[in-house]
Amino acid sequence: MNPSEFINLPPLLSARGSVRLPGSKSISNRVLLLAALSGGTTIVRDLLRSDDTDRMLEGLQTLGVTVESLGNNAYKxxxxxxxFPVKNAELFLGNAxxxxxxxxxxxxxxGGSYTLSGVARMHERPIGDLVDALRGLGADIAYLANDGFPPLQIKPATLSGAASVSVRGDVSSQFLTALLMALPLLGRTVTVEVIGELISKPYIEITLAMMARFGIVVLRDGWKSFTVAAGSRYVAPGEIYVEGDASSASYFLAAGAxxxxxVRVEGVGRGSIQGDVRFAGELAKMGAQIEMGDNWIEARAPVNGKLQAIDLDCNHIPDAAMTLAVAALFANGTTTLRNIASWRVKETDRIHAMATELRKVGALVEEGADYIRITGLSSEELGVSENRSAASILNPQSSILNPAAGIDTYDDHRMAMCFSLAAFGNAIRINDPRCVAKTFPDYFTEFAKVTQSVPVIAIDGPSASGKGTVAQRVANELGFHYLDSGALYRLLATAAMRDGVALDDEVAxxxxxxxxxxxxxxxxIWLDGAPVGDELRGEACAAGASKVAALHQVRAALLAKQRDFRKAPGLVTDGRDMGSVVFPDATLKIFLTASAQIRAERRYKQLKEKGMDAKIADLLQDIRARDERDTQRSAAPLQQYPDASLLDTTTLDVDQAVKFVLNGYQCKAP
Ligand SMILES: O=C(O)C1=C[C@@H](OP(=O)(O)O)[C@@H](O)[C@H](O)C1
Ligand SMILES: C=C(OP(=O)(O)O)C(=O)O
Incomplete structure (x- = not known):
């Protein structure tokens, strides 16, 4: 992992489309192990390829199990x-x-000698309850560092012959899963008694369903005890398909909502054995419209457009519940997610991580030992109009607007995937995005395919070309926001003079x-609530603007400021580097120009109308000199980029120019 890497997500306007999900992590790793423990061969299709499954595949291969790739995510x-053929091995199992x-x-x-280790975080994740249970059966397991935690040393042991064993179920259901899947190796009847309230129950259902596919029916008494009968042997099922990952589905369903x-996810549906499909029902409680088929689920926004807060016991969906925490940003009211203590011992302390990062985007968050309570900033609370989309509702003062900040992901794939959804509020930077590789290496590519960013029409061109007039008119026609980027440096100079900030004090x-x-x-133009008048065009202001524009930190801050104008439903902006530097992903880029002669004539007319005196020849000379400077400068020189359409207005009037831009946008609109 390289924490210095990040991905910048543009502000998102909408989500629609369809995603084929990668295979389920929980099913993939169970199937691989059970296939290895079986007699015979198993063809596994649609296996998840990710860090977690790679660790299992490598582990099995180290143990001497033959795994052959058949291509297309199929394995024999x-x-x-x-x-296991190899009786002595060291296994590195990452954070899986x-x-x-x-x-x-x-x-x-x-009956072999093995050491098992993982990444540093894995060595902080508890395993004591499982080790205690295995020791109850006579296993020889030692802790190599801290008691109760990996790394572990396993040695051959004389097993005890006990008919029952108990395991705690209130820290992780994976301990019970692990025991159940291993018990058939003993060849005799053993009953597992579960001590304490079993958490994450649906994962036990996955375990039982997979064991059944490999020929072993576990007898059970509710969630209290489970019996594996003598003579139970795993039998390879021949061919097995891995369902799509229901936890991974949650991000796309939330995007639809x-x-x-x-937004449709394909690969899980009504027929799924994964508990996380119930996430769709919980999203419906927030108002989302959900439809489900045997192998697909589709989500849309609520009929009235607004998600509602919920108060939910999330013990049954510990992983997908994280997605609800971020969806809560966009809901009216306060959402409480309860019974999630296990979040604290997963890839990171997820309650703390979630609370910290949600606060960065402006949410009010309360964190408890086993719950999290989130108040997002709903449009109602901000008093913005009804027809505004969810976008732009986040707190404009939040620290995420500082370009140097970003959402930290704590090497937790779900933190990264969850916070991609916050881009429906504002542009967002996600740090160390590659941590998604734990379960979904292509996540950000797939996410980009089903989300549409807030559109930008970038109009660049030389001075006096009339681009400002055209841009304003286009913005009015479309009901979009408008940014006159050239004014920003002059506004900063004005504000500095107003506040007594020295024009060379870069930090201030x-x-x-x-x-x-x-x-x-x-x-x-309004600056801090007051209209700015002609002072913006004055000499003092122009001189101040050119001073502040030379300062690096000012340029960076103004870059971020310009990008903040990108708010739903869209932005029309004019300047010199809008399409090339500020909004390189603009929906439509126009290079608007006219001959120097016609620009001089237009400027002359403008000045005349304002009662000012001027000479066309002087204006023409000025314009030529300015063009020369703008095209020759080293920082973002003025030029038509190959992805910008040329709009030469020498023989066009404003109406015709506006029409050209609107037509161009019609063809490209999201
Ligand atoms: O058995 C499984 O496949 C899993 C069980 C859950 O863990 P806990 O039982 O520790 O909650 C879940 O969070 C994890 O991602 C996968
Ligand atoms: C808790 C998770 O992973 P693990 O299987 O490592 O427990 C998870 O994927 O959210």
Whole structure:
């Protein structure tokens, strides 16, 4: 992992489309292990390829199990009937709970010498309850560092012959899963008694369903005890398909609910054995419209457009519940997610991580030992109009607007995936996005395919080309926001002179630049709530603007400021580097120009109308000199980029130019 990497997500307007889900992590790793423990070969299709499943695949191969890739995520596993050929090995299992816990149990009962280790965080994730249970069966397991935690040393042992064993169920269900999957190796009847309230119950259902596919029916008394009968042997099912991952589905379903939808996920549905499909029902409680088929689920925004807060016991969906926490940002009211103590011992302390990062985007968060309570900033609370989409509702003062900040992901794939949804509020930076590789390496590519960013029409061009007039008119026609980027440096100079900030105090100027509240309304510009008049065009202001524009931190702050104007439903902006530097992903880029002669004539007419005196020849000379400077400068020189359409207005009037831009946008609109 490289924590210095990040991905910048643009502000999102909407979500629609369809995603084929990668295979379920929980099913993939169970199937691989059970296939290895079986006699015979198993063809596994649609297996998840990710860090967690790679750790299981490597582990099995180290143990001497033959796994052959057939291409297209299909694998042939030749089982060893529970007798691993390699009796002495060191396994590195990363941070994969579904590899570490089940392999610990299987190896503890299989008569070899093994050490099992993982990443640093894995060595902080508890395993004591499982080790205690295995020791109850006579297994020889030692802690190599801290008691109760990996790394572990397993040695051959004389197993006890006990008919029953107890395991605690209130820290992780993976301990019970691991025991159940390993018990058939003993060849005799053993009953597992569960001590304490079993958490994450649906994962036990997955375990039982997979064991059944490999020929072993576990007898059960509710959630209290489970019996594996003597003579139970895993039998390879021949061919097995892995369902799509229901936890991974949650991000796309939430995107549909927040961003309008419909967003469809393919690979899980009504027929799924994964508990996380119930996430869809919980999203429906927030108002989302959900439809479900046997192998697909589709989500849309609520009929009235607004998600509602919920108060929910999330013990049955510990992983997908994280997605609800971020969806809560976009809901009216306060959402409480309860009974999630297990979040504290997963990839990171997820309650703390979630609370910290949600606060960065402006949410009010209360964190408890086993709950999290989130108040998002709903449109109602901000008093913005009804027809505004969920976008732009986040707190404009939040620290995430500082370009140097970003959402930290704590090496937790779900933190990264969850916070991609916050882009429906504002542009967002996600740090260390590659941590998604734990379960979904292509996540951000897939997410980009079903989300549409807030559109930007970027109009660049030389001075006096009339681009400002055209841009304002286009913004009015479309009901979009408007940004006159050239005015920003002059506004900063004005604000600095107003506040007595020295024009060479880089740090103070950059702070002022990010604090300035600027509104463009038709021809009028408002700075911090007051209209700015002709002083913006004055000599003092122009000189101040050129001084502040030379300062690096000011340019960075103003870059962020310009990007903040990108709010739903869209932005029209004019300047010199809008399409090339500020909004390189603009929906439509126009290079608007006219001959120098016609620009001089237009400027002359403008000045005349204002009662000012001028000479066309002088104006023409000025314009030529300015063109020369703008095209020759080293920082973002003025030029038509290959992805911008040329709009030469030499022979066009304003109406015709506006029409050209609107037509161009029609063809490209999201
Ligand atoms: O058995 C499984 O496949 C899993 C069980 C759950 O863990 P806990 O039982 O520790 O909650 C879940 O969070 C994890 O991602 C996968
Ligand atoms: C808790 C998780 O992983 P693990 O299987 O490592 O427990 C998870 O994927 O959210």
């Amino acid at each position: 596993v030749t089982g060893c009937g529970g007798d 709970g579904t590899a570490f816990r089940p392999l610990t149990a299987a190896l503890a009962l299989s 927040i961003g309008g939808g419909p 100027l950059a702070g002022l630049a990010s604090r300035m509240d600027i509104v463009f309304k038709g021809e009028q």
